Amino acid sequence: MSSGVRRRGVGRPAGADPVPLPRTGRDGPARGRDDPAKPGIPVAPRAGLLRRIVRDRVVLLMALPGLGVMLAFAYLPLLGNFIAFQEYLPFVPLGRSAWVGFDNFSVIFNGDQEFLNAVGNTLTITLVQVVFVFPAPILLALLLNSLMSERLKKIVQSILYLPHFLSWVIVVAIFQQMLGGGGMLNNALRSAGQGTVNILGNPDAFIAVITSQVMWKDTGWATILFLAVLAQISPTLYEAASVDGASKMRQLWHVTLPGMRGIIIMLLILRLGDSLTVGFEQILLQQKAFGREASEVLDTYVYNNGIVGGQWGVAAAVGLVKGLVGVALVYGANKVAHVFGESGVYEKR
């Protein structure tokens, strides 16, 4: 705020600034203080680094706490990945454990059975969810968009968006109360004199159950982006198509879908980039019911072996490789998008 470039531009002499320059240690030697800036002459845009730090100190101080938290909890853990190369023991001070090179990665390279099972489950779930979960909000958005009555649309949206804001614990609990042994479905079956069905706890039903939970929770909410894009498609295009005699289906094919192409491709890229991440909290909550074999995915593998099982190094190694592959997947998917002439998640530079 003091001796700001912009302020000098307004014509106030810098020397008349009443605000004293800071004396905090951060600013180092106050070289900027004997700044001989002459009144009225605009300062060169590229001042010295130190001078610019002093000039922008309030803004920098405002950014500091937030950036600090980000550095501490998003970037510092990246460095913590070094324990993937150590025989880490929780009782030994951090960094004093023995270095073991790539030993911890042997489960990955030698194909440990449990690890391969987790990878297989993860990829199967991703595949099933891309096929069933991904198109659902697109269809729902098209349906909502075709409604004539705005009020009806609003009401339906309010209801269908709600589950998104419930936690996974609540969603899993609700499913238990509906489909579990003492839940609504089996209660109804019992009172109708039928046998009960065991859905929650049947390993074969695991993928179907978690997929329907994801759909129940997030299909409504996921329409929000598609609806925004649909609203941007110009009505004149529909009018023109209609004048040319295009039926509703042809309008959908030639106007609506091309309009949604960009967002669909972008979201698909994001989903594929996340191939190795499938509903960690959701699955962890239900592992006890379905058993580890059917429900172990990469994230739960890391949790169960590391935090629970104490194999910190191995778990960190698997987590590290998973993270690296994930970044590579996003990058690769973007490249593919650029090949197809789409902008993708980030722009081609």
Next chain:
Amino acid sequence: MTTLTDPRERSRPPRKPSRRSPRGERPLDAPSLPVRGLKGVVLTVLCAIVVVPFVGIVATSVADPHEVTQAGGFVLWPTSLDLSTYRTLFAGGVVTQALVVSGLVTLGGTFVSLTLSTMLAYALSRSGTVGNRAMLLLVLLTLLFTPGLIPTYLTVKQFGLLDSLWALILPTAVSGFNVIVLRSFFMNIPRELIDSARIDGAGEFGIFWRVVLPLSRAVLAVIGLFYAVGYWNNFFNALLYINDTAKWPLQLVLRTFVVNEAQLGSSQLGASAEALPPQESIQMAILVISIVPILLVYPFLQRHFSKGMLTGAVKG
């Protein structure tokens, strides 16, 4: 995004101009009766799938305990009202304690998050300041990767935050996405307002506090609610970092006693054994208690999210 649209066409009125437009707005295109009927059925079924569980859970939690036992643990429409389960839960046992913890974490966390995020977003919106691009990159990169579970746990442990409620707040305190949304909102505030405040002698913080924040109430409300819902719903961080059951938030109680169906004894509830309602009633009531706050803020969220969230996100 829409490659086909001519920018000139954007200024035309939207397709559905009036909210109360009766059918017949597009008489030639109006769908036939069977199509309309089919849409109605589909939407009704979808809404029922969402609504019925809620009705059942609330109904069971307030139904007479005998009725619950008789019905096998699930009542869709209670014949009589009985709030004794809630009285038991609020009597000062595990659930009451968890509710206090969750409330504290949610309120405190939202305050911390909003403070840090708005200040950071404001700093990022002042392009031209030193280090602006580097800081922006630092924030954007966090959107691309998530740090692994094990290193994050060790970091929190190294900071000595295990078994501290701060462990439920700090790791998720600043969301890169929210910061970017706030920043793009701040950048859309007319420059003239900021310049005139500066001429009037306001410093950067004064501009932030007296000009930018008051103009951003809507987006602050949305972001704040999103943070609050996040803190309220957080279960995994508590599982990881909190061993002391006295510091358990509600979601962890919910997992233990509802999802994993551990028996909630009279000692944990501070109630006498004979007065204990059936476990099903207790489970449903805990569920209801954890859902109600979300339902309370939901209308506010809803009013704002299409406005605040999307305008920010799309332009960002």
